[in-house]
Amino acid sequence: MRRPGTRADLGEELAPALHDIRAVVFDTDGVITDSARVHAAAWKTAFDAFLRAHPPDDPALRRPFDVRDDYLRHVDGKSRLDGAAAFLASRGLDTSDATVRAVAADKERLFTERLRAHGVDAYPGTVRLVRALRRAQVPVAAASASRHAGELLDHAGVSDLFDVLVDGGEAARLRLPGKPRPDLFLEAVRRLGVPAARAAVVEDALAGVSAGRNGGFALVVGVDRAATGDSGDRLLHSGADIVVRDLAELVGAGETQ
Structure with missing residues (x-):
């Protein structure tokens, strides 16, 4: 025994x-x-703002960021820069270093605000x-x-x-x-x-x-x-x-x- x-x-x-x-x-x-839901919400706010300011030429690609499908396909599990670049590329948008960093920085600000306000x-x-x-x-x-x-x-x-x-x-x-x-x-x-x-x-x-x-x-x-x-x-x-x-x-x- x-x-x-x-x-x-x-x-x-x-x-x-x-x-x-x-x-x-x-x-x-x-x-x-x-915390994935907090990340997804921050990404949605950042990407939707970018889409409104820079709508894709193809109307079919102007739909808002989807917190389930788009998040899982392009962002989840990746670094901020890789996630931002992947989603922008999926909508045929500018993926220059400056643009990717600007969108990623906007998401970072939003995520930090939500995390510190509500926790996880x-x-x-x-x-x-x-x-x-x-x-x-x-x-x-x-x-x-x-x-x-x-x-x-x-x-x-x-x-x-x-x-x-x-x-x-x-x-x-x-x-x-x-x-x-x-x-x-x-x-x-x-x-x-x-x-x-x-x-x-x-x-x-x-x-x-x-x-x-x-x-x-x-x-x-x-x-x-x-x-x-x-x-x-x-x-x-x-x-x-x-x-x-x-x-x-x-x-x-x-x-x-």
């Missing part, structure tokens, strides 16, 4: 897909914190999973293309749950290319001391799921909180091994908060 408190016992709290995993990297926006919460299911992983002695990292990741985790009161944080500021300092390149996640597991082939990535963005797959991670978990239309299928097509609506699904029934 195993002694209570060993890693094997504690690992029984986790879903079978995680039993051989030795480290887990969590994306921040939309996975740890309910951590998803309870994610907190449950992270705590179960920690009890099972599985190190965990938070990773994000956003420079605000540390502030978001602090606002949500969960920064102390993560062994490592690699955010947009670190990515810029290390000159890590953005998603769907896997470099951000690979840096996180490098700091945890675990090879990608023994680690998992948890993501809600298509670009992030692709990054996990491109990095050779043992498990890529897609989080489909909307669960509408073909959103789950798109995560699977982008490289997710499994898709869940909430990360509490990966915690065993015996786990307590």
Whole structure:
């Protein structure tokens, strides 16, 4: 009989897909914190203002920014500059460096104002999973293309749950290319001391799921909180091994908060 408190016992709290995993990297926006909606709202305000001031020649491309489809296709999981450039290109608009930076700066201002006025919460299911992983002695990292990741985790009161944080500021300092390149996640597991082939990535963005797959991670978990239309299928097509609506699904029934 195993002694209570060993890693094997504690690992029984986790879903079978995680039993051989030795480290887990969590994306921040939309996975740890309910901040993707704040990002999406800030992008919508910035892009819609730009579209009104610089309407595309094609009337069909003048429609407002869609906080679901456009956000997921062009912006989610990417750096501000990459996201701004991708959306502007999708509408046939100016993608010069000056224009991209101006739109990205407008979004940054709007996001910062909303974050500091209202804050964000951590998803309870994610907190449950992270705590179960920690009890099972599985190190965990938070990773994000956003420079605000540390502030978001602090606002949500969960920064102390993560062994490592690699955010947009670190990515810029290390000159890590953005998603769907896997470099951000690979840096996180490098700091945890675990090879990608023994680690998992948890993501809600298509670009992030692709990054996990491109990095050779043992498990890529897609989080489909909307669960509408073909959103789950798109995560699977982008490289997710499994898709869940909430990360509490990966915690065993015996786990307590």
